Amino acid sequence: MQRTPLYDRNLKLGARMIDFGGWEMPVRYTTVIDEHRTTREAAGLFDTCHMGEIDVTGPGSYAFLQRVLSRDLAGMTNGRMRLSLLTDHRGGIIDDLTVYRLGDDRYRLVTNAATKDKDLIWLRRVVQEEGFSGVEIADVTDRTGKLDLQGPRSAEILQSLVADSLSELKFYDFIETEIHGLGAVVSRSGYTGEDGFEVYVPAEAVGKVWDKLLDTGTPLGLKPAGLGARDTLRLEAGMMLYGNEINESVTPFEVVYGWTTDLKKDFIGSEALRKQKEQGIRRKLTGFELTGRGIARHGYAVLKNGRVIGEVTSGTFSPTLQKAIGMAFVLVEYSEPGTQVDIRIRDNRAEARVVPLPFYKRKIV
Amino acid sequence: MAKQNPADRRYSREHEWAKDNGDGTITMGITDYAQEMLTDIVYVELPALGKKVKQGETIAVVESVKSVSDVYSPVSGEVIAVNGVLENKPELINQDAFGEGWIAKVRMDDPGELNNLLDATAYTSFLQDIGH
Incomplete structure (x- = not known):
């Protein structure tokens, strides 16, 4: 299994490690809920060197x-x-x-x-x-260290380390700058639904930057956060996860990626996608919330009147909303928000309702 | 750090505890070690009253944010009570796994089955063996 340059630091911080796509990664340092809330309310620091x-x-x-x-x-x-x-x-x-x-x-x-x-x-x-x-x-994966700093206090924390001003940086802008004299790329982006940054530095320097960020950020509420919180944060924000919502048998129009697909140009797949757009899709990715008891998980069947009409791709207990939420592929005729469905949880059927994505949007102040 | 494992009960290697109530019934739950491994318990699926279980069979399901875990019955018998408070307060298991976080009471078919379980000392050294 592969390890990131932050492996020793993760262990020292008490992380529980799991296999994620062949990488030994921290799933949590304290608890998923704690790290999730910390990221929504202050800031979370994620080891994303595996990307x-x-x-x-x-x-x-x-x-x-x-x-x-x-x-x-x-x-x-x-x-x-x-x-x-x-x-x-x-x-x-x-x-x-x-x-x-x-x-x-x-x-x-x-x-x-x-x-x-x-x-x-x-x-x-x-x-x-x-x-x-x-x-x-x-x-350049091996020589690139990557950190995600996410949450409302991210800009404040990161600014003290970087040479250039971050205030001009808009969402999906990035700058090539310096962190402690080392070349760095900093983009305003992320995978949590919060304000935040993705930071790229040379792999051999990522440990030092990680330490500096924790030193600077801890008094402001920053904590290291693992893949567990990363998953619940992205799910609340309605973001898809490769391997759960998407794979090679899924096309952009079936999920929430129509907007990334510019059919006016020719690219590999555009012809097939034009045809699909014309003919329409059969299944569609939707959000749902459970109104009955239980938590829906990846792979559980979605039912309507006892008939299977879809499958859950991701499901969890939402720390922000305090209820069970998830995403599922359902036949397109059942994908309208408000549609009542059931989800098979072990021997039971739990009632659920199709809802629009995302589940959570940050307040822009 | 996990709390001490009380000496007044028996333990399974799957991290359930069973406390003999002295009237042919036991109270059962998961150990403090188990709750610590799970963290953030957000849902508990309790058994139906009257459900018959065999020793080692699933009696309940405990879910954390990330995981779904079966809870195995430490003895064979019939479920005679469940801790309904867990339906709204599953975090009780995190807070007090050996006390208020109990899961069910079971009337035993064969009290001799308790001998298949570990006592507190043996369970504690079992935890040390598996690295905790």
Whole structure:
């Protein structure tokens, strides 16, 4: 199993470790609920070194990325990032990732941990099969340390460490700056539904930055937070998780990714997706909340009048809303908010109601 | 750190406790070690009154934010009482696993089955063996 450069620090902080996509990662340091609340109310610091970073550079990089990514990169300026999908010829989702435009011919893809190797193979195959030239693809995961600092006090905590002002940084903007004399990329983004930052530094420096952030942030309420809280936070914020909501048999229109799919351009999968858009979809990802007792979990059946009409993709007890929530694929005719369904929990059927996503939106003050 | 395991009851290797009430019934729950491993218990599925269980069979389900765990009956018998308070306050198990966080009372088919369980000393050293 792979370990992040923060492995020893995580153990020292008392983390319980789990296998996540082949990485030994902290699931919690205190409790999931504690870390979840801390992130909503103050700030949480997440070890996200396991995520993949793939740099795509060279004069052919723009044309290549336009071909492999579902999102139109036209008009994107340096210092901006976008959420996009890698899709296959059938429109199935190979990965959901963010694209950073570092320079005119310099892009960084930030991928899920478990999908990075697969993405690399795919990207290289497309270069070869379609004869792209002037494209360099480099896996920089091992030499890149990544931290997510999330929560309403994140800006205050991070500002004391970085050379440039963060106040001008808008959502999905990033800057190349310095943290303690080391080159860093800082974007205003994240996976929790809160204000926050994703911070990239050289792998050998990430431990020091982690320590500094905890030193500075602890008096302001910052705590390290694990994958457990990351999962409940993203679910409340209506964000999907690769492997739960999405995989290669899922297309963007079936989930909440239609907005990342620009059918006006031609990319791998666009033809199949145009056809799907015309013909309509059969199943759709929806949010639900349980009105009956219990907690719905990944894989549980969704029923209507005793007939299976779908399956839960993610489900948990929401620490913010204090009720059981989740996402499920259901036949499209049952996907309207307000629809009553049942969820099979062991031998019981619990009543649930389809609700719009997200479950939680932060207050913008 | 986990609380001490009280000497007045027996323990399973799956981290349930059973306290002999002296009238052919036991009160059962999960140990403090178990609640510490689970953390954040947010839901408990209690058995129906009158349910017949065998030693080692699922009697209840305890869920934390992240996990779903079966709770096994430490003895064979019939469920004669459940701790209904847990329906609204599942966190009682986190707060007081050996006391107010009890799960059910079972009328034993065979009190001799209690001998299959560990006493407090043996359970404590069992926990040390598995690394806690």
